[in-house]
Amino acid sequence: MTQQFETVALIGIGLIGSSIARDIRHKGLAGKIIVSTRSQATLTRAQELGLGDLYTTSSAEAVKDADLVIVSVPVGASGSVAAEIAAHLKPGAIVTDVGSTKASVIAQMKPHLPDSVHFIPGHPIAGTEYSGPDAGFIGLFQGRWCILTPPPGTDEAAKAKLRMFWEALGSMVDEMDPEHHDKVLAIVSHLPHIIAYNIVGTADDLETVTESEVIKYSASGFRDFTRLAASDPTMWRDVCLHNKEAILEMLARFSEDLAYLQRAIRWGDGEKLFDLFTRTRTIRRSIVQAGQDTDMADFGRHAMDQKT
């Protein structure tokens, strides 16, 4: 592919930042990749992995020649990163992020950023339960959606460039306003993670069932939840703190529906149970048809077992 930016600065080089770095390199999308992260340890590791061309722990230093700046840090750290880089941004640069919440990130970053740059917040809908620079890989964003939440009046040319960048990474790009993004993500991502953390916590606390039993028999369903519940605690703490309203709304709906289901179980209402259990199959089929999941039994885990 052809180069899209002269210089890209990556602030934060964990799972997401390092996957972007690998894709940029792999596809030749930038002339130069500048890697920046707050800790020397992570920076050294990024260097060992050869993720960039220049390395620095100073985000101010990192952005000064960059045409595209991508901030990939926990959402609670967006404000301080924006404050650090603001005075050093090159006029005309595009500044974006990958944070899992959008209204809060905008509220934190926008006040700091000069009018001379194009601030276009984003969120790639792709990830895994692992974090850090070693967790990234080429192709993470392939076939996945990326949501941009550009403020009203955003420069069309800048937006088109950022779109093209994500498309080069294999993504489809959508636009929506940040409040709607936060509501959508509350149900498709934040609630599933919170529920997973919760049920793993419940299992861990039981007196009548031992931890060893939970582990041995986890293949009957439980193990699926433990994957989400192994995700990075800092990232998910920040998501919960920064998308509170939407998450609480979805939690209330979920609990209401669960009470209804619980009642059907208590009163032995097989028909109600059968109806819900039938209705939910349709969504799974649509997700597989849309190419957003494999149709292999058990996510293809069995095929993986055979290989190892």
Added chain:
Amino acid sequence: MTQQFETVALIGIGLIGSSIARDIRHKGLAGKIIVSTRSQATLTRAQELGLGDLYTTSSAEAVKDADLVIVSVPVGASGSVAAEIAAHLKPGAIVTDVGSTKASVIAQMKPHLPDSVHFIPGHPIAGTEYSGPDAGFIGLFQGRWCILTPPPGTDEAAKAKLRMFWEALGSMVDEMDPEHHDKVLAIVSHLPHIIAYNIVGTADDLETVTESEVIKYSASGFRDFTRLAASDPTMWRDVCLHNKEAILEMLARFSEDLAYLQRAIRWGDGEKLFDLFTRTRTIRRSIVQAGQDTDMADFGRHAMDQKT
């Protein structure tokens, strides 16, 4: 491997029954496999797949020469199957099942069965979200646990034979009393499925988020739940109806814990959130170490994507 039984009768030939049939054939564990299912359509399909040596829609007919009878039907149908076969069982035969609940299956089957047979209920902790004879495969039980819940006074030799059979299928075998089984499975299997069905239902009902959005962005967590929520409605209705007490107990614990978590989110208590989100990672690690799940990112789905 060497033959363990002269004649095995399989009553029910869906995911579980047909996987057992394939393993028996593959490993030469029986001289003859008799396949029985209530519908002609499923029986014909089983015959096309070559799952057995003899085929019949009469379970009474199927069991008359069998040394091992394995009942693999929804738990709500255990009683009627037991009533059908009882008078035709060969003295000394071992009768077992694979139902996901145990106290209820025993209550339904035991009264019908003659003292001349060995009734040893069982439950292999393995499965997928698919059902029917096409869904089964060789190796489903490999590396997974199988729980037996033999009544007090069960013949030791018969128990040892059944154990050896599951071990030949690659399983590790545990024994416990049916009430404990039902409690353990309520948390490791039944609650995860109910929660998954529930959240998919909640998402489906929202007015503010469209179904198309839920599908497009499902890779951010939601899709994991849709797999469990695509499981067979009849099977899961029966599980809910037949393990009511234990499920309601676990649901109450789960809801209590969720209220606590909700409160932490409402009050912005980052420390409480961080603590829970850290504690839950340990269980995941133990499950992977115990060989009960892959440690590949995203269950290795990405590797699957690459292959297709």
